[in-house]
Amino acid sequence: MGAKSVGPLQYASRMEPQVCVCTNEAQNGLQKFRVLRSGSQIPEEVGPCEAALRRRKGLTRIPEPEPFSASPNPLNWFGILVPHSLRQAQASFQEGLQLAVDMASLQIQINWGQSQLRGLQEKLKQLGLGAA
């Protein structure tokens, strides 16, 4: 028990993620990130996907049947009575995950806004030069 009983020997070298991030394109052509739990499926999406861009069409693809209904909590790799600090760390990470994904989406919008601004400034400069 205690911190010394938690170590890299307790998890397998191959792990299945519990949560994936997937992207889709919103109406204005920008990418948007979303957190998707593996095991829960939204009808329009196909389940865990890579970060490649996917166009949302009207048709839905049939999701593959999941072999297990609930993915096991990774905290159980370290035994049942894990140190309290590990549990708190898992809870904080889960809270931080959604924030990180929202930040990435906002970052894309900021970058787009900045490139628009630069484009308009260029145009303004050219119009100014053309008028002079």
Add this chain to the structure above:
Amino acid sequence: MLGSAELSFNVDHGYLEGLVRGCKAGLLTQQDYLNLVQCETLEDLKVHLQTTDYGNFLADQTNPLTVSKIDMEMRKKLCGEFEYFRNHSLEPLSTFFTYMTCGYMIDNVVLLLSGALQKKSVRDLLGRCHPLGRFSEMEAVNIAETPSDLFHAVLVETPLAPFFQDCMSENTLDELNIEVLRNKLYKSYLEAFHNFCKDHGDVTAEVMCPILEFEADRRAFIITLNSFGTELSRDAREALYPTCGRLGPEGLRLLAQAEDFEQMKRVADHYEVYKPLLEAVGDGSAGKSLEDVFYEQEVKMNVLAFSRQFHCGVFYAYTKLREQEMRNVVWIAECISQRHRTKINSYIPIL
């Protein structure tokens, strides 16, 4: 024989007691910790440790220096000292040393079993086992499927055999059952150790019994805290509490009913030793955790063990103080190597 420790202890164990007191004088002092905390890199840490009792213990480590190498070398040094004491000891001190190693053996057995569950190779796992808990049947542990297999095939010749009485009922060794097995073995071990010290009588009993009672109660509190929100039922939890502590059957029954930290605190309020400890726990990530508070209390009791003479408890206390020192140095080294120095002073001072 009451009061005969002064007459007979030194005949068999005087040399070793002198040796362990000398080793205890080599523990890191407050000044050493102040120097270590100001180091910028792990190389600085190594240079500062050369001026202490550790000397050139990292001399044949290749670059780059990592925290796990420092930890491994410190542990090697402690094990060298422990083995020296053990090889030179006579009865009843040698049985005392055997009892001390049983705790580490239990940890090793559980490590091997859970590693087998994750399909890790036996070689990796053996490298990670605690050297003080080494026994010759270790490689065969991972073939066991059930606790009775484990007992009959592997552990029947080891000192762990008498602790298996309550553990034979579980069927397979999955994650929940391995944890339950670990705690039940440790409970039997602690109670057997406590009885051994009590039967020995004399100064050893006066010093070791309070330490072991505190250890039993501490395990009860920590098991309770860690089991909040898990699938461990209250009765299963109560079966894991060692009974040789101050909490007694009444306190353990109250603790088994606790569902959150506040209720646990109310149980501790009945005991004047544990009330201030649970009140010193800060909430969240700021302030001390329950484990830190218990470590501090353990250090206090172990330092006090050296104020009496002619007893076996000095060996136990020295080993535990060295382990705390190792935890402190590893904490400081991790803070330095990760460049996250805000909590670098949260080590537990010993002397």
